[in-house]
Amino acid sequence: MIPYPFTYHRPASLKNAEALLASLPDAKLLAGGHTLIPAMKLRLANPAALIDIARLPELSFIHKEGDRMLIGAATTHAEVASSDVVRSAIPALARLAEVIGDPAVRHMGTLGGSIANNDPAADYPAGLLALATTVHTTRRQIAVDDFFTGMFSTALEEGEIVTQVEIPLPKRASYAKFANPASRYALVGVFVADTAGGIRVAVTGAASCVFRATEMEVALGHTFTPDAITPVCISPEGLNSDLHGSAEYRAHLITVIARRAVAAALDDPR
């Protein structure tokens, strides 16, 4: 499969990338490309220009600074999954990165690309939403609660580039995922985090956009055990219904998977 023609650009700095993005008509950023390139091959996406930011060193890093973790937008899933810093400070995030796609996909796919795309069944949106992340861009800082706005939609404006995410270290956290057996995308994925601001539970795969299960958060705030959320009834209203599963099935699955996530968070070694 061959996409429509386009021009490829690889700027040497973030500043140059911003300038190109502003000047080239109908340009798109290319990070790992593992969503964009398949879409271009199917001719569902047809950008006139691609600006490759995957290899910008200023976007590829993992730092722990005090009680927060900073991860550059072009850091690959494989780098997050294998990072000793992430594995010791937020092991749940390393495990999340490890269950995205397959090893070859994880070598190319990037954190910034995943959240800017905001696929309804992607893993990172659940992790970052539950971890009360701040998304840094070339223009501002965006609280994660304001970042994911809908299906494949975010608060990012034209020409704005995600540069890094800032994650306050949770007391404990866990991600549990029921992967679609064919695509390995989350049919339902639940990230549970015990943060400074309270318990946060984020659900991906079940609706048109990642969302917080606030009733579960309240229940877990009282007692952090799997049984605490058993009585919480997730309404199928607004959930996805497709050939992979009905809304009722997904609603049920959210509770099952959330219980697994809480059980695993209790085993979080720290």
Added chain:
Amino acid sequence: MRDLHITVNGQEHRAEIEDRTLLVYFLRENLGLTGTHIGCDTSQCGACTVLLDGRAVKSCTVFAAQADDAEVVTIEGFGRDGALHPVQKAFREHHALQCGFCTPGMIITAVDLIRRKPKLDRNAIRAELEGNLCRCTGYHNIVNAVEAAAKANTEPSS
């Protein structure tokens, strides 16, 4: 059009290509390296797996331009001068190929895997091979071969 500068299997190449050229087509059609197979062309089956700067990637989902100034190794880059690479040898010894279509991608994924995780159990091998499909369903012997190759790699050679 653009000028591509790329090292493939240790040999430098310069070529004029369209920006939209996928790496797998460049390898097969420009360089004639047809050991890299196109299976699904949708980044699922892994038959097109190559090493890009040392890491296994699916070359049907990478533009050749992304590999500009990079180093690529294809299946032709293993087992030079008639001597098989240890992973190739393990595949032969364990009868880990039937029709052979998935084999180049399987071997490159296995080489990458053994580099990243020298200590592997069978469950880990199966999980790590999830991006490589064998339509003959010959997974059992593939896992045997990868396990043997990983073991041989950690043991001092006698």
